[in-house]
Amino acid sequence: MLTFTEENYLKAIYHLSDHGRNDVSTNAISEVLKTKPASVSDMLRKLADKNVINYIKYQGVTLTHKGKKEALQIIRKHRLWEVFLVEKLKFNWDEVHEIAEQLEHIQSKFLIKRLDEFLGYPQHDPHGDPIPNENGEMIPKKQISLSEAPVQKQGIVMGLKETSPLFLQYLDKINIYLGAKVKVVDRIEFDSSIEIQIDGKKTAIVSNEVAKNILITE
Amino acid sequence: MLTFTEENYLKAIYHLSDHGRNDVSTNAISEVLKTKPASVSDMLRKLADKNVINYIKYQGVTLTHKGKKEALQIIRKHRLWEVFLVEKLKFNWDEVHEIAEQLEHIQSKFLIKRLDEFLGYPQHDPHGDPIPNENGEMIPKKQISLSEAPVQKQGIVMGLKETSPLFLQYLDKINIYLGAKVKVVDRIEFDSSIEIQIDGKKTAIVSNEVAKNILITE
DNA sequence: TAAATATTTTAGATTAGCCTAAAAAAAAAT
DNA sequence: ATTTTTTTTTAGGCTAATCTAAAATATTTA
Structure with missing residues (x-):
């Protein structure tokens, strides 16, 4: 089980690595998460212990298969909630990010399944980004x-x-x-x-x- | 600004005091929150510092006006989310409590306003409990x-x-x-x-x- | 390739929220 | 009105996530 904070680290690493393609540096992570590099080093050790990242000191990190799957589930939740906020609650697309940042951490096996169903299985979020399916697969944008x-x-x-x-x-x-x-x-x-x-x-x-x-x- | 945990303490005190009518004991709080009495003592000092409870050592606690207002807002959010889960996402009424316990802590000035509107300004949650309005007022059940x-x-x-x-x-x-x-x-x-x-x-x-x-x- | 610079890690503190064990206060029982 | 029991608080520690300052490593530049 990952904490709220650990989830945010995985998401940041996923985005910074361009869908898990390149290594990510400590400084880059500290910048997007607005923490100090020293804090990132601490956390990377923890995440490596949990087998969600591949981490060699001074060499940057990549997500493991498990870590990538976790990251994609969080992104899935984030984007589905954004669709909900815009389509159902009538928010503008520039207002939903912050709220979705909170909602993406809600833990429930069934909630996201039901939300997805309720929204009619959307393929894209309000910004046009594809929504990963339950297996973490998504159609890249052409x-x-x-x-x-x-x-x-x-x-x-x-x-x-x-x-x-x-x-x-x-x-x-x-x-x-x-x-x-x-x-x-x-x-x-x-x-x-x-x-x-x-x-x-x-x-x-x-x-x-x-x-x-x-x-x-x- | 209250933390997730502080919000849970206020909610517990509100319910235990029967809508803010009686004093609440340290032991009673520790029991519902499944923490040790020693931890409750710590937190009560903190909550008193934040002016949300009236606390005299060894004498139990009551909510201040501010504390009661906070508690009622959390209860409002909890109950509105329960309506959403049952009415829109088709959960059974025995499945929604845990999820609502998480959703009630989402912070957004506008989210709950919009949710309330989306749900058609419901007066009761799926268990029949009244939903407090924005000012914390609610019609008691007869x-x-x-x-x-x-x-x-x-x-x-x-x-x-x-x-x-x-x-x-x-x-x-x-x-x-x-x-x-x-x-x-x-x-x-x-x-x-x-x-x-x-x-x-x-x-x-x-x-x-x-x-x-x-x-x-x- | 050696020196300078930049990046990353370690060491040692801090805060929130929790714990156990022991002390203090209040309540109940004799 | 003592003694006993229960309740509550304090003291001292622990873990997660952060910080600053200093040390270690890697990279760049001369």
């Missing part, structure tokens, strides 16, 4: 960044690379939301900004910095 | 125990004094549920057991011990 889309390219907003409240609020303001239909109208070479049409109506000009963080289908 | 009901008395099952899974499972077995219509057919003087009719159909004989724990309207 998405390209808006900044890489060619002129005339049309697609559906499926996800974001950046999810800070400030960014989400900006998107709301220019009427970009998950599921919105966007079309690249023009690319301004001068500053790499992009002119887009949203839902066949309004057009907006977004900076390359913003476009990089918007993911669309195909 | 209920009598089935063991005190006179012969021929008819009523609706509105609540239970005992909510252990074993008891709830027994009730399910004899088809007594919240909202069931019950009628006292006969009272057996020999052992104080009661013959009841349920929903106008089946009759069952319940012991006085069982009848004492079933609350009906009027």
Whole structure:
């Protein structure tokens, strides 16, 4: 059985390793969890004892099979709760992360099964990220960044690379939301900004910095 | 800000004091929370420092106004989540307590407001207990125990004094549920057991011990 | 490749919440 | 009104998760 805190470490390691592909450094973990590197070292020893990470001192960590499975279950819970908060409780997508951070740690064999059923077995969370199934499997997103889309390219907003409240609020303001239909109208070479049409109506000009963080289908 | 554990202490004190009416002893608290009296003494000092209880050594405790307000908010959250679990996720009423014990500690100003709205502002939880409003006010139950009901008395099952899974499972077995219509057919003087009719159909004989724990309207 | 810098770990404290054992206070019994 | 019993508190320790400061290791730079 893992504690609340141990679960957060596993989740952080999973995300930092890009779905369990690379090694993760102590400093990187300490940064995302806002703890000191010394605290991370302590915890890594504990997690290695519990066989959820592979840990060689001074060499970074990777998740074991068991650890990856645990991490994916937490991510599954997080994303299902986010769907609940947005679809059922009518929260905006920029308001749900913090609450889901708490809800993801609720322990119950049946709760998530029932929640999944209640929500109609959703495949994606409100930010477009795929929801792992009970076995930890998920369909990776086939998405390209808006900044890489060619002129005339049309697609559906499926996800974001950046999810800070400030960014989400900006998107709301220019009427970009998950599921919105966007079309690249023009690319301004001068500053790499992009002119887009949203839902066949309004057009907006977004900076390359913003476009990089918007993911669309195909 | 109260910790998870501090919240559980306040809730325990509230229930043990019968809605904040009597003093509560250290031993009583230690029993319901399954901790040692020494641990309770430690915590009571801490809670007194936070001005949520009135505490005089060796004399038991009462909740302050602030403490009572906190306790009622936790109870509100607990009961709203129980309604969610039974009404929306289709759990049985004997399965929800443990999960609600975890959910009641989720911190969010808006979450409970939205949940309340989503559930249609319910007045009672699945066990028939009233749900406090945002100000901690609740309508006390006007209920009598089935063991005190006179012969021929008819009523609706509105609540239970005992909510252990074993008891709830027994009730399910004899088809007594919240909202069931019950009628006292006969009272057996020999052992104080009661013959009841349920929903106008089946009759069952319940012991006085069982009848004492079933609350009906009027 | 040796020195400088950056990263990571260890050592030793701290806080929350719990424990056992012993002391102190209150309540009950003789 | 003592003595006995019960209840409650204090004293001293433990574990989980954190911290700071110092030591050890790895990496980068000259």
